[in-house]
Amino acid sequence: MADNTHEGARVAVIMGSSSDWETMKEACRMLDRFAIVYTKEVISAHRTPGRMAEFAHQARGQGIGVIIAGAGGAAHLPGMVAAQTTLPVIGVPVKSHALSGVDSLLSIVQMPAGIPVATTAIGASGATNAGLLAASILSINDSRLAQALDDYRAELARSVEASNAQLV
Ligand code: RP5
16 A cells, blocks of 8 residues: 655545555545546554654655545544644545444544644545545646646536436
8 A cells, every 4th residue: 555655746645544445545536537646555543653743744845735634433643644734634534334434524523723624525425525625725826737627527517417318
């Protein structure tokens, strides 16, 4: 899973366990679609806290602009990374076995004032939207990305219009 060496990476996708990859690959799929270079790595707030701190402190200096952090259960990774960097952090609640991801969602979303984490929906939709939100943030200073996001929205609208033909 460690793939943290990409030259020119603008987004870092991290997750608490390799078991989160099935969900988090949807964020990577979106980043690939928009040709955004990214790194991906398993970093656990609980099992590898030292690596988490090192990553958070180094990310901005390494050229990363947005961090996407997915975790499940007692999902401390997004918040603890956000506590150690001023880069935007997008938290993705991974669906857990015991509580269907409600635990993950509440762990990520209920941040104390002062340390923001942008929290998405639980699961694959949230991971997809995390990739899109990262693209939106980067599009502030990137006209190619802004155009690509416009094109994506137009494509979504066309797919909804096309779905009308199925209402027979
Ligand atoms: C969290 O614990 C991870 O983000 C994962 O969602 C959950 C379970 O991890 P594993 O026991 O599958 O490694 O830290």
